[in-house]
Amino acid sequence: MVKSTAVVVLFACSLSLLPASDPAVWPQFRGPNGSGVADTEKPPVEFGPEKNLKWKVPVPSGMSSPVIFGDKLYLTAFDGGKLLTIAYAIADGKELWRAESPAAKIEGYHKTEGSPASSSVATDGKVVISYFGSCGVFAHDTAGKPLWKYELPMAVTAADFGTGVSPVLVDGLVVLQRDDLKDPKIIAIDAATGSRVWEKKRQSPQSYGTPAVWDTAGGKQVVTPGYGRMVAYDLKTGDEKWSVAGMPSAACTTPVVGDGILLFAGWSPGDSEDKEFKFPTYDELLKQGDADKDGAISKEESENTFLKGFFDNNDTNKDGKLTRDEWDAQIKFMSAAKNGAFAVKAGGTGDVTKTHVLWRKTKGLPYVPSAVLYKGQYFMVKDGGLVTAYDPKTGKEIFVQERVAAAGRYYASPVAANGHIYTVTLDNGTFTVFKAGEEVPDPVAKNPPLGERVAATPAIAANTLYVRSANHLWAFAEK
Structure with missing residues (x-):
């Protein structure tokens, strides 16, 4: 009896000396440094409402993506007029805490395609950073205790589409790119104290893509998409290091880094060289919808035109009529677009458009979903279920606009x-799941629909795929 007890004690002690397993980590929008990759994790390939479902819980409205550190998953939400940060247990989806970020007024946003809770949190496992365009940046500890807040005036976004960018947490700094019509800027905040470290004015009145951090030989840089230009800032000082001209007029996507280069792919309406999409002229809108022949488009009339569901965003003076001047001004603003996928090599200063851009392509470009760099391919998906992959170093077309993903629109x-x-x-x-790195796109699983909208990008941690849909949070793992 004594001997067996000693063996048990010895075994228990030996277990205590083993290194702790790494915590589950998907620490910001799109995971580690916004890459979208968790290569060592093993989530299921086949899953759905009736297969490999670990748990499913209801969640409030919002479009932020799941963020994970350790045993907790974080979302932002908009519920009952309140802006919330909510923590859940990754083991069973149980809500652990919720914290409100008070706002004097909620920012304008598109009621079906946006949300005042679109920005994902960032965390290092010690502090949880939330951003709301309505009121600013908020920090909580992992138990939900408020630590500090950095108040900002309500964002005023182009056409009242709302905020989309997420904060980045790196080397003790919270970096937030805040492009709006009144005061576009990028700021760095001390994550421990909430005090401003640096702030730089920007020339970009509109963008929605989250920055990427690039660790170069010259130091870490924060690379930000924007209207007209992509700009890299020194992480420590905020000084502008380099820029690339020619960007979508409404840049929604996020750059990625890998193999010593930085890649970006994005599209938005308005590029004059885009052969697949052209805005209708005002006269064409009148032909489609001006039923009373008064030379203007009312909200009711807009439902029979290209503008269906988007009248309020284009009625800039909010008088209930879309005039020729309003429409032409919108077209002029969007026509600054130059859509493309491109790669940038490190080491440049100033405008590096002609010196450090390795290649540029214009086919297969995504609007909202950012591309992923994985297994030697820069892979992207666009509306219609079209997938495209380029060689990241050369720009060689591996496959272009192959219609093999599920049909429909794509935000995640x-x-x-x-x-x-x-x-x-x-x-x-x-969900469509592809085998990565193939010369032709290989869908290995076409899973049954969840039956709800999925605008948020999934998270992968603890060998589990976490999905936020319109009304639920799902966890899929092999059983």
Whole structure:
């Protein structure tokens, strides 16, 4: 008896000396440094409402993406007029705490395609950083205790589409790119104290893509998409290091870094060289919808035109009529777009458009979902279920606009793990899973729809795929 007890004690002691397993980590929008990749994780390939479902819980409205550190998952939400940061247990989806970020007024946002809780949190496992365009930046500890707040005036976004960018937490700094019509800027805040470290004015009145951090030989840089230009700032000082001209007029996507280069792919309406999409002229709108022949488009009339569902965003003076001057001004603003996918090599200063851009392509470009760099390919998905992959170093076309993903619109960015790439449709949450690195796109699983909109990018941690849909939070793992 004594001997067996000693063996048990010895075994227990030996277990205590083993190194603790690494915590589950998907610490910001799109995971580690916004890459969308968790290569060592093994989420299921086949899953759905009836298969490999670990748990499913209801969640309030919002479009922020799940962020994970350790045993907790974080979301932002908009519920009952309140802006919230909410923590859940990754083991069973139990809500652990919620904290309100008070706002005097909620920012303008598109009621079906946006949310005042669109920005994902960032965390290092000690502090949880939330940003709301309505009121500013907020810090909590992992138990939900408020630490500090950095108040900002309500963001005024182009056409009242709302905020989309997420904060980045790196080397003790919270970096926030805040492009709006009144005061576009990028700021760095001390994550421990909430005090401003630096702030730089920007020339970009509109963008929605989250910055990427690039660790170069000359130091870490924060690379930000924007209207007209992509700009890199020194992480420590905020000084502008380099820029690339020619960007979508409404840059929604996030750059990625890898193999010593930085890549970006994005599209928005308005590029004059875009052969696939052209804005209608005002006269064409009148032909479509001006039923009373008064030379203007009312909200009711707009439902029969190209503008269906987007009248309020284009009625800039809010008088209930869309005039020729309003429409032409919108077209002029958007016509600054230059859509493309491109790669930038490190080491440049100033305008490096002609010196450090390795290649540029214009086919297969995504609007909202950011591309993912994985298994030697720069992979992207766009509306219609079209997938495209380029060689990241040369720009060689591997496959272009192959219609093999589920049909529909796409907002969520592709994510990757264990040799697979996951894509999901917006309107009904249909996942297609691809084998990565193939010369032709290889869908290894076409999963049943979740039956709800999925605008948020999934997270991968603890061998589990976490999905936020319109009304639920789902966890899928092999059983």
